[in-house]
Amino acid sequence: MFDTALTWNDMAFLAQGAWMTLMVTAVAVVAGTVMGIVFGVLRYQAGPYWSLPLTFVLDIFRSVPLLIQLVLGNAFQSIARLGWDPFTTSCVILSLYTAAYCTEIVRGGIEAVPPTTRRAARSLGMTWRQDMMHIVAPLATRVSLPAWIGLTLGVLKDSSLVLWLGLIELLRASQILVTRLQEPLFILLICGAIYFLISFPIARLGGYLEKRWSPND
Amino acid sequence: MIEIHDVRKSFGPLEVLKGIDLTVNKGEVLTVIGGSGSGKSTLLTCINGLEPIDSGRILIDGTEVHAKSTDLNKLRRKVGIVFQQWNAFPHLTVLENVMLAPRKVLGIPKADARAIAVKQLSHVGLGEKLDVYPSRLSGGQQQRMAIARALAMSPDYMLFDEVTSALDPQLVGEVLDTLRMLAREGMTMICVTHEMKFAREVSDRVAFFHQGVMMEIAPPAEFFGNPQTPELQKFLSATH
Numbered sequence: 001m002f003d004t005a006l007t008w009n010d011m012a013f014l015a016q017g018a019w020m021t022l023m024v025t026a027v028a029v030v031a032g033t034v035m036g037i038v039f040g041v042l043r044y045q046a047g048p049y050w051s052l053p054l055t056f057v058l059d060i061f062r063s064v065p066l067l068i069q070l071v072l073g074n075a076f077q078s079i080a081r082l083g084w085d086p087f088t089t090s091c092v093i094l095s096l097y098t099a100a101y102c103t104e105i106v107r108g109g110i111e112a113v114p115p116t117t118r119r120a121a122r123s124l125g126m127t128w129r130q131d132m133m134h135i136v137a138p139l140a141t142r143v144s145l146p147a148w149i150g151l152t153l154g155v156l157k158d159s160s161l162v163l164w165l166g167l168i169e170l171l172r173a174s175q176i177l178v179t180r181l182q183e184p185l186f187i188l189l190i191c192g193a194i195y196f197l198i199s200f201p202i203a204r205l206g207g208y209l210e211k212r213w214s215p216n217d
Numbered sequence: 218m219i220e221i222h223d224v225r226k227s228f229g230p231l232e233v234l235k236g237i238d239l240t241v242n243k244g245e246v247l248t249v250i251g252g253s254g255s256g257k258s259t260l261l262t263c264i265n266g267l268e269p270i271d272s273g274r275i276l277i278d279g280t281e282v283h284a285k286s287t288d289l290n291k292l293r294r295k296v297g298i299v300f301q302q303w304n305a306f307p308h309l310t311v312l313e314n315v316m317l318a319p320r321k322v323l324g325i326p327k328a329d330a331r332a333i334a335v336k337q338l339s340h341v342g343l344g345e346k347l348d349v350y351p352s353r354l355s356g357g358q359q360q361r362m363a364i365a366r367a368l369a370m371s372p373d374y375m376l377f378d379e380v381t382s383a384l385d386p387q388l389v390g391e392v393l394d395t396l397r398m399l400a401r402e403g404m405t406m407i408c409v410t411h412e413m414k415f416a417r418e419v420s421d422r423v424a425f426f427h428q429g430v431m432m433e434i435a436p437p438a439e440f441f442g443n444p445q446t447p448e449l450q451k452f453l454s455a456t457h
């Protein structure tokens with residue numbers, strides 16, 4: 001088959017990179033989603049006028065290329081003497097980037113819940129909170145899920161940019177091996193396969209949930 | 218008792234309620250008829266506190282609905298409302314739809330809430346449909362579910378806002394039968410409707426709304442037999 005210089009040690013090195021990719025993505029998606037839910041509800045409740053400052057900040061995170069955000073963010077934390085290590089800086093920037101997108105997904109999901117349904121909930125004596133928890137949250141989640149899965153998969157791949165801050169994640173690990181072994185095609189093939197192996201279950205989970213919820217609509 | 222004193226309400230430049238005075242006693246069935254835009258549906262949402270009013274007072278058992286100090290969520294437990302669009306909660310089964318508010322709003326334990334829901338659903342003829350999702354029900358069944366959902370809060374008053382208007386003609390009967398049953402049981406009801414036969418049959422009094430004004434209110438025999446105003450005469454001859 002292949003005549004390759006790649007050793008098991010190198011594979012372990014790739015696996016470590018993949019682990020770093022997973023960790024950065026997990027932190028960013030979890031923190032970004034929590035912030036996205038808070039910001040999304042805020043934006044919906046406050047209306048377009050009062051949420052203008054928030055919208056503006058989030059728009060920056062959505063419009064400026066992630067690479068620039070990472071480099072500027074890193075420069076900022078060192079100027080401000082925050083003393084963050086590259087992992088922390090990467091997670092913070094990537095979380096805000098995720099939150100910016102997630103906010104719009106959440107707002108769209110809430111807007112998709114018919115006002116008449118919510119009025120029916122309130123007319124039964126439910127408070128705003130109860131309406132949000134028992135009616136709006138489940139219905140908005142169903143609407144938002146495909147977009148959120150897409151965002152998660154996007155962040156997984158975009159997280160490769162943290163290599164610019166010196167983190168050795170999956171893509172950086174592959175690059176190092178390519179430089180050393182001069183077998184770019186084979187190594188990148190493995191690298192791509194690992195990305196796929198991580199993404200596939202997430203995409204399938206989305207498909208499964210969509211299918212499970214769909215007969216109820 | 219529901220007391221409405223000189224209630225006025227505008228949507229922008231359009232005044233939809235031009236000083237309504239009305240009292241509905243305990244156990245009474247009042248039906249309200251009138252053309253679209255006559256303000257009759259708006260009145261119901263105001264009674265429930267879902268819409269603010271511009272002036273006047275609405276009192277339910279002496280509690281002023283639109284007073285700042287009034288806990289509307291508490292008041293709404295007393296006053297059930299069912300809308301033209303039945304507004305099922307699509308992610309919950311029929312049983313869960315009816316159980317939700319008793320559990321979360323009244324804090325009734327799950328088993329008891331379930332018993333209440335089963336009882337109310339059987340009452341409206343949906344005892345066989347407990348575990349299906351609303352999307353599998355016909356419009357008439359969904360509307361009956363909405364009625365059971367409101368009844369599960371054991372309200373003292375029920376407001377019905379054109380509950381048959383969005384239904385296919387062959388489904389209207391089953392929902393009206395449910396309303397008739399409630400009327401017989403002595404529920405205090407205000408029904409906004411276009412169903413004249415129903416109004417004649419179940420009402421203690423019938424009111425006619427026209428352009429934000431309550432033109433007439435009388436027992437059905439008098440109301441239909443001897444309409445006083447030209448507006449009502451015209452309305453009745455157009456709908457018969």
